[in-house]
Amino acid sequence: MYDSLFDNYSIMDRLTTPSSKNTNSMWTPPKLVQWIKEDFEKRGFPPPHRLQAELLVSHALNISRLEIYLQFDKPCTTEEQKIVRELVKRRYKREPTAYILQYHDFWSLRLKVGSGVLIPRQDTEVLVECILEKIQERDPSEQIHILELGTGSAAIPLALCYECHNLSIVTIELSKNALEYAAFNTEKYSDIIQQRNNSITLLQGDRFQSISPKTKYDFIVSNPPYIPKHDIDSLQAEVKQWEPIIALNGGETGIDFYEVLLNSAHELLKPNGYLIFEHGYDQLHQISDLVKLDDTLLLDKNRKDYSGHYRVMVLQKS
Ligand SMILES: C[S@@+](CC[C@H](N)C(=O)[O-])C[C@H]1O[C@@H](n2cnc3c(N)ncnc32)[C@H](O)[C@@H]1O
Numbered sequence: 001m002y003d004s005l006f007d008n009y010s011i012m013d014r015l016t017t018p019s020s021k022n023t024n025s026m027w028t029p030p031k032l033v034q035w036i037k038e039d040f041e042k043r044g045f046p047p048p049h050r051l052q053a054e055l056l057v058s059h060a061l062n063i064s065r066l067e068i069y070l071q072f073d074k075p076c077t078t079e080e081q082k083i084v085r086e087l088v089k090r091r092y093k094r095e096p097t098a099y100i101l102q103y104h105d106f107w108s109l110r111l112k113v114g115s116g117v118l119i120p121r122q123d124t125e126v127l128v129e130c131i132l133e134k135i136q137e138r139d140p141s142e143q144i145h146i147l148e149l150g151t152g153s154a155a156i157p158l159a160l161c162y163e164c165h166n167l168s169i170v171t172i173e174l175s176k177n178a179l180e181y182a183a184f185n186t187e188k189y190s191d192i193i194q195q196r197n198n199s200i201t202l203l204q205g206d207r208f209q210s211i212s213p214k215t216k217y218d219f220i221v222s223n224p225p226y227i228p229k230h231d232i233d234s235l236q237a238e239v240k241q242w243e244p245i246i247a248l249n250g251g252e253t254g255i256d257f258y259e260v261l262l263n264s265a266h267e268l269l270k271p272n273g274y275l276i277f278e279h280g281y282d283q284l285h286q287i288s289d290l291v292k293l294d295d296t297l298l299l300d301k302n303r304k305d306y307s308g309h310y311r312v313m314v315l316q317k318s
Pocket of ligand 1: 118119120121124149150151152153154155156172173174175178205206207223224225226246247248
């Protein structure tokens with residue numbers, strides 16, 4: 001067992017005493033990781049504990065996760081330990097690791113995130129996969145028009161632009177704060193967007209209110225807010241205390257935005273166009289009941305996430 005990372009003075013003494021034989025008690029990068037991992041476990045923080053510890057240590061020491069283990073016997077300086085301690089203290093307040101790092105990896109992209117924007121989830125990669133499958137059925141030389149509701153960090157349009165050519169994507173986001181992250185991320189990947197002859201237009205707006213019905217789209221895609229209002233309080237602290245409520249709140253029953261999406265599909269989708277969206281792990285039946293009331297949208301498929309829950313619905317306009 002190591003001393004507490006917060007038991008500052010005894011560690012400092014040993015680290016600064018060149019004759020110290022007690023090398024086991026020196027703080028090296030892997031020991032910091034091990035201590036933080038065990039500490040987070042004891043505190044009951046949500047996993048993965050080792051990954052979070054590695055990310056915090058590599059961020060603090062400005063080294064890669066691999067280098068943590070390559071530098072297995074390199075003592076950390078006082079300053080490095082201080083930086084690690086500050087990051088760990090932020091986690092004690094349940095601030096999400098991605099907000100502390102100011103980035104999150106999604107698909108093959110490193111996206112800027114922080115207070116005011118939802119951290120893209122792994123489940124949303126399943127949504128991207130479903131959209132890509134349908135795009136790949138199209139003639140690759142044709143321009144494809146995509147409309148996205150609730151872009152957040154721009155994770156979905158950027159992942160599509162990373163994989164495809166000839167996409168013209170319009171995204172709508174209500175939150176000005178989230179749009180700033182979307183703008184930063186689209187600028188960061190502007191070379192990739194241009195090289196593949198893609199475009200992303202970011203619009204601030206409420207649902208589809210600012211979208212002209214004269215333009216028709218091949219795809220409408222969305223990962224909308226879908227948590228029932230009264231369930232938000234029961235979410236883990238990292239989510240309910242830190243992530244924007246506007247990105248979570250799907251209304252009384254969680255399905256407000258699916259009604260918007262289904263209604264707009266009539267007006268805004270081209271014939272044979274697709275409406276593809278993510279939903280909550282337990283919302284398949286609720287949303288299927290809504291779809292049954294609609295005789296112009298046909299179910300193409302329901303897709304499960306990697307935990308085995310139905311997560312994405314693909315509908316085609318007849
Ligand atoms: C669940 S988040 C998804 C963010 C991002 N697409 C992703 O997958 O990481 C939903 C997004 O919808 C936005 N939003 C909420 N209400 C909206 C509205 N009325 N009109 C447009 N966007 C809205 C939120 O600000 C949030 O960024």
